[in-house]
Amino acid sequence: xxxxxxxxxxxxxxxxxxxxxxxxxxxxxxxxxxxxxxxxxxxxxxxxxxxxxxxxxxxxxxxxxxxxxxxxxxxxxxxxxxxxxxxxxxxxxxxxxxxxxxxxxxxxxxxxxxxxxxxxxxxxxxxxxxxxxxxxxxxxxxxxxxxxxxxxxxxxxxxxxxxxxxxxxxxxxxxxxxxxxxxxxxxxxxxxxxxxxxxxxxxxxxxxxxxxxxxxxxxxxxxxxxxxxxxxxxxxxxxxxxxxxxxxxxxxxxx
Amino acid sequence: xxxxxxxxxxxxxxxxxxxxxxxxxxxxxxxxxxxxxxxxxxxxxxxxxxxxxxxxxxxxxxxxxxxxxxxxxxxxxxxxxxxxxxxxxxxxxxxxxxxxxxxxxxxxxxxxxxxxxxxxxxxxxxxxxxxxxxxxxxxxxxxxxxxxxxxxxxxxxxxxxxxxxxxxxxxxxxxxxxxxxxxxxxxxxxxxxxxxxxxxxxxxxxxxxxxxxxxxxxxxxxxxxxxxxxxxxxxxxxxxxxxxxxxxxxxxxxx
Numbered sequence: 356x357x358x359x360x361x362x363x364x365x366x367x368x369x370x371x372x373x374x375x376x377x378x379x380x381x382x383x384x385x386x387x388x389x390x391x392x393x394x395x396x397x398x399x400x401x402x403x404x405x406x407x408x409x410x411x412x413x414x415x416x417x418x419x420x421x422x423x424x425x426x427x428x429x430x431x432x433x434x435x436x437x438x439x440x441x442x443x444x445x446x447x448x449x450x451x452x453x454x455x456x457x458x459x460x461x462x463x464x465x466x467x468x469x470x471x472x473x474x475x476x477x478x479x480x481x482x483x484x485x486x487x488x489x490x491x492x493x494x495x496x497x498x499x500x501x502x503x504x505x506x507x508x509x510x511x512x513x514x515x516x517x518x519x520x521x522x523x524x525x526x527x528x529x530x531x532x533x534x535x536x537x538x539x540x541x542x543x544x545x546x547x548x549x550x551x552x553x554x555x556x557x558x559x560x561x562x563x564x565x566x567x568x569x570x571x572x573x574x575x576x577x578x579x580x581x582x583x584x585x586x587x588x589x590x591x592x593x594x595x596x597x598x599x600x601x602x603x604x605x606x607x608x609x610x
Numbered sequence: 611x612x613x614x615x616x617x618x619x620x621x622x623x624x625x626x627x628x629x630x631x632x633x634x635x636x637x638x639x640x641x642x643x644x645x646x647x648x649x650x651x652x653x654x655x656x657x658x659x660x661x662x663x664x665x666x667x668x669x670x671x672x673x674x675x676x677x678x679x680x681x682x683x684x685x686x687x688x689x690x691x692x693x694x695x696x697x698x699x700x701x702x703x704x705x706x707x708x709x710x711x712x713x714x715x716x717x718x719x720x721x722x723x724x725x726x727x728x729x730x731x732x733x734x735x736x737x738x739x740x741x742x743x744x745x746x747x748x749x750x751x752x753x754x755x756x757x758x759x760x761x762x763x764x765x766x767x768x769x770x771x772x773x774x775x776x777x778x779x780x781x782x783x784x785x786x787x788x789x790x791x792x793x794x795x796x797x798x799x800x801x802x803x804x805x806x807x808x809x810x811x812x813x814x815x816x817x818x819x820x821x822x823x824x825x826x827x828x829x830x831x832x833x834x835x836x837x838x839x840x841x842x843x844x845x846x847x848x849x850x851x852x853x854x855x856x857x858x859x860x861x862x863x864x865x
Binding site for chain 1: 611612613614615616617618619620621622623624627654655682684686688693694695696697698707709711713727728729730731732733734735740741742743744745746747748750751754764765766767774775
């Protein structure tokens, strides 16, 4: 399958995506991912995919790619073909694309570096998984050039926002912190699961607006996303971090 | 021609584009556009297209689309196919795509509206024409919903940056102003031509960091880009503007 060259997802980043974990052929958190995709459509004024077409596209690539015990299913929802320039056509005909790739659970220690590239706190796109993900690509690249594996992104107000492809949590004096969603943060499904679990354990996560200095005082840092679940960081800008306490308990609801 | 679905331009906005005016089959400012595309490649750490392949791709679509006295040639340079996720493959094989569309000179009065969506002053992408152009799409859409034709975008620091698809200039007390490039502004070719012309006329343009209130005091506002040249704005957020003095003189070097 290929894509027409006038697709607005390609030309302008006009569209959204979701990445789902597929375990033994079954997508995890299907309903939650679809709900988030629909919220993204509202934010971007795009028509929403139907449940049936999304399920059919997912089923097709999962069946084609049978054999991966853990796989990443990507659903891409572009604004479809459009005329020249920024203006959308009066009738949008979005395109749904699906792909599957192996997604073994990462095991090596995770090294983080704070990137120079900032998250745009002045755009609704910072709260959604859009096809305009180049800032995250550049942040990841910065981290790798610095000898790390993943970037920590501050937003344009200088507040800790997220990792390039994950939500971020940190621990200080026995408390757990994560950036508030309005820092320009994706409403992560693993983030929500960890927060619910922490609350049930009596260790409610504090959603905060914090500068990089907050992270600098952290004893432990961990990332979450749908694919890897919860992953502790070994270092941040070269500083060694502790293994987060309660780690296994916090990850108990993650696939 | 179609595109493989694993192209990073499509999936992540990982790439660049240029839009050139083509008059009677001849691209205008070819060398300048290619130089800017190469600067974008450096900023994004992408390999650069060769002059020969770019010329061949342009020639092909210009020949195929013969008959438009004024046309828009779009060159799209994607990071090419890549693996799953943000990490680029160790060897990039970028793709060059070209397309042509009629681009008649717009004649109706231009109504501007200041958009809520901000330009990311914390990312190098704001200085380049990248495939991650969704913020501009959303800004344009906001302007249209407000009954205008084009959006004025402030950056995340609240400074006037540009229009969604053009550079912006304004006039106050006989002086001409435009945002400095480090406000998160594309280094526009028509912008540069107008600035050079203004300097030759003894009316040097002042590159400034100015908030929206600066624009609010403007007597006249005009936009520039490669396709439309210089275009005066009739209104800004509903306020009527004057026709800029020296208009024809400033536009003298534009195609």
